[in-house]
Amino acid sequence: MIVKVLEWIFLTIAPCDAAEPWQLGFQDAATPMMQGIMDLHHDIFFFLILILVFVSRILVRALWHFHYKKNPIPQRIVHGTTIEILRTIFPSIIPMFIAIPSFALLYSMDEVVVDPAITIKAIEHQWYRTYEYSDYNSSDEQSRTFDSYTIPEDDLELGQSRLLEVDNRVVVPAKTHLRIIVTPADVPHTSYAVPLVPSPHEPPFRVGWTGLPNPLNEPSPFSGCPLAISEASTSEPIILEVSGVGQDELWAALEAAELRKLEADKLRLSKLMNSPEYLETEEELFRFYKQQKAMAEEVAPLLKELGYGAIPPKEIRLAVDMATYDMGERLGNDRAERMAHALRVIADPNSQCFINILDELRKLGSIR
């Protein structure tokens, strides 16, 4: 009971740097780039407020004094060369003040960090991510690849954020330079990670490199702790889990993640296989196979008549299966018609299908 209460008090809000409900400001920056963005934001905001206050003051003043009794004769012609010059020059100076830090930040975003310790590839699909850790491959086979899906709302546990949780987190070592290469596989979208900017834009087929120089320097309170990052356009959160320094812990964490994923998959599969729709489909499929078997038995003597020798029934069933599968795709779902057509096609020695089936059977070695 006490544990429950404590859980509710301390675990409903993520203890690490995640977005909080009704948050007004930024999350803590995890890279100097994000810190630069926050500073730029403060710079621009200052000018913004300046202009806002000034414009609204002028507007309110004009409306206030526009009263038929108090100011019966509104001025019609207003000159003032000096003021006109000033109010043209001044607003063009303000964007210059904004542009200087902005361009500095923009070009610094394109610089890359030297000497990363590890390369992680994040490949964006519709609508999940695949992460690859391939630094220790011995051949072209995939190493440490896993998919990362957003946890749907129905599967969330207490304390988790909506659309900000994933099933498999990206595990990275702490206190190391990371190179994260982001590329889209079939989506032309951009992504950004809030405390870890830049996570780059990806026009299709472009592999962008995010440098995280000495990131995630936070000591033990944050190690093993996720930084939740959200995405603007496509709700594919990237959650990095910072593990202890060193390869062993990293791989151990990845293995644990893989095991968790396997367990989850097993559970999902067993749930699916026991659902009524699946069982019904199984029944139908079974009936379909029985029909195919009957067809195969009819076809066997026919082939014998045509002089093709003894073909094992299994091969005939295979051939019938191939024929009916194709037919089904093309003719739609009318099974009887499909079967009839398949039978005609198989029995007709001039049809291409028959020739293909015979080729397959020859390859299998069962006829000459």
Add this chain to the structure above:
Amino acid sequence: MAEVELKTAPADFRFPTTNQTRHCFTRYIEFHRCLAAKGEESGECERFSKYYRSLCPGEWVEKWNEQRETGTFPGPL
């Protein structure tokens, strides 16, 4: 706890910007040119193989391997 060394493809001054597509492609080509020049058994090409595997997404590598086999690879191998 032994301090294990973390190594990966180093930053290449030929590709100083964030777009590393060319970097990945160049490493792949370098590996295969090394193979062609030095033979399959030489250990020198191992380095390049590690580099391109670190940088290039698996799908790209598979596609390029297929292209090499069919002879349609669009690069100076």
